[in-house]
Amino acid sequence: MATATIGDYDICYESFGPEDAPTVMLVMGFTAQMTVWPTSLVSELLERGFRVVRYDNRDCGLSGKTQGEPPDAPALLMAALAGEQVDAPYRLSDMAADGIGLLDHLGIERAHVVGASMGGMIVQTMAIEHPERVASLTSIMSTTGDPQVGQADPEAMGALLQPPAETRDAAIAQSIETWRTISGPRFDEDRTREQATESYDRCFYPVGATFQMAAIAAGPDRTDALHGVGAPTLVIHGRVDPLVALSGGLATAEAVPGADLLVLGEMGHDLPEVYLPTIADAITSIANRAEG
Numbered sequence: 530m531a532t533a534t535i536g537d538y539d540i541c542y543e544s545f546g547p548e549d550a551p552t553v554m555l556v557m558g559f560t561a562q563m564t565v566w567p568t569s570l571v572s573e574l575l576e577r578g579f580r581v582v583r584y585d586n587r588d589c590g591l592s593g594k595t596q597g598e599p600p601d602a603p604a605l606l607m608a609a610l611a612g613e614q615v616d617a618p619y620r621l622s623d624m625a626a627d628g629i630g631l632l633d634h635l636g637i638e639r640a641h642v643v644g645a646s647m648g649g650m651i652v653q654t655m656a657i658e659h660p661e662r663v664a665s666l667t668s669i670m671s672t673t674g675d676p677q678v679g680q681a682d683p684e685a686m687g688a689l690l691q692p693p694a695e696t697r698d699a700a701i702a703q704s705i706e707t708w709r710t711i712s713g714p715r716f717d718e719d720r721t722r723e724q725a726t727e728s729y730d731r732c733f734y735p736v737g738a739t740f741q742m743a744a745i746a747a748g749p750d751r752t753d754a755l756h757g758v759g760a761p762t763l764v765i766h767g768r769v770d771p772l773v774a775l776s777g778g779l780a781t782a783e784a785v786p787g788a789d790l791l792v793l794g795e796m797g798h799d800l801p802e803v804y805l806p807t808i809a810d811a812i813t814s815i816a817n818r819a820e821g
Contacts, residue, residue, distance in 0.1 A: 536630065544581070548580060556583075556644040573806055584631055600742075606690075621745070629659050652667070656760050664816070666762045671781060672781060681774070684710060716797070758785045
């Protein structure tokens with residue numbers, strides 16, 4: 530692992546594969562460290578000839594943390610869902626700029642950007658605000674920012690917003706139960722336990738969730754801006770996703786001209802191992818179209 534200073538934050542990242550290969554940049558979601566990207570997906574992409582870069586978002590993992598008083602994220606989220614204007618310490622645009630700054634640091638002119646959940650919001654923002662840096666866009670289990678689509682099941686949202694546990698064992702158990710709630714029928718408890726343990730031991734920083742949730746709440750409806758995205762685009766969504774309903778993925782695909790849509794029947798808000806070769810094939814297909 531390495532660190533790049535991007536603005537006021539140190540961004541922790543990893544790079545795999547040859548530096549002269551086309552780059553796939555993986556951007557993870559809300560509170561999820563870069564290590565949540567399955568190693569088998571990284572391997573699938575490397576086997577297909579890509580360089581793979583992944584990183585911890587600010588306020589997560591080993592990247593820099595925001596100073597100052599944490600925002601009241603649940604209140605901001607409720608205000609946003611009610612259509613009110615929300616202010617936040619930083620926005621999705623700032624998180625997108627972190628990724629673009631990392632490309633600068635690595636000397637990468639353009640990348641195939643792939644984001645999951647909040648990461649999908651971030652890579653959509655990259656494609657909108659930094660189109661010259663985005664070779665292709667893949668948005669996984671995400672949405673447009675329109676509060677009328679992608680609504681969470683109340684149980685799934687409740688699992689995401691519960692107070693953090695106070696001990697290591699309790700935090701790991703809580704993480705497993707959260708993933709059980711938001712995952713689909715392909716939920717793998719053993720894999721999830723291993724992931725939850727690794728994430729806790731690497732960095733347990735629940736206050737970061739408040740800053741990231743505030744950024745999501747302050748995010749705009751990107752629908753109109755997505756109409757102007759020219760990069761080849763792929764939208765992947767689970768049919769049974771309880772945290773970001775399928776309507777969020779459908780709206781994203783509809784908003785981007787010519788976007789491909791891949792709906793996976795037994796995927797919830799997770800990345801089941803059984804689907805990873807299919808996901809890698811789809812990313813490769815959209816990247817090949819961009820490389821043209």
